[in-house]
Amino acid sequence: METLKYKVITGKSQYKEYCNLLEQLVVSGSKDRNTKDEIALLTLLIEKWDAEHISSTDLDPVQLIHSFIKEHNLKAKDVAVILGISKGYVSDILHYKKGLSKEVIRKLAAYFKVSQEAFNRPYKLIVPENSRLRNASVMNTKKELAIA
Secondary structure: OOOOOOOOOOOHHHHHHHHHHHHHHHOOOOOHHHHHHHHHHHHHHHHHHHHHHOOOOOOOOHHHHHHHHHHOOOOOHHHHHOOOOHHHHHHHOOOOOOOOOOOHHHHHHHHOOOOHOOOOOOOOOOOOHOOOOOOEEEOOOOOOOOOO
């Protein structure tokens, strides 16, 4: 009986190993059928582990970003480079001042190897224009104030 090349992920070290292998396979750019099958299998195993061990549904998208930053020992400037956006925009996102664009959501999901849905959920923003009002916030939008 032949041994399996990949098994169901049972630990954090195996999870990290499979993530690294998946990244190497994707970067290699090989188009043969075996490589595509290997990528699909690793993706499935990693997503299964994520679904069981990452409680992303308990966290809003910004909290999730903070947890990934901590887990991967990143700084806000590293996130800016990864996403191809300014450090100021990253700061605004991390402080609930600006929402996530579709492009930022795609890049975050790809980099951290999670589904886009984890970042594409509503959460409250703190709008600077309304900061003088007690507990003022809105859902991922910027409120235009009428000037009287």
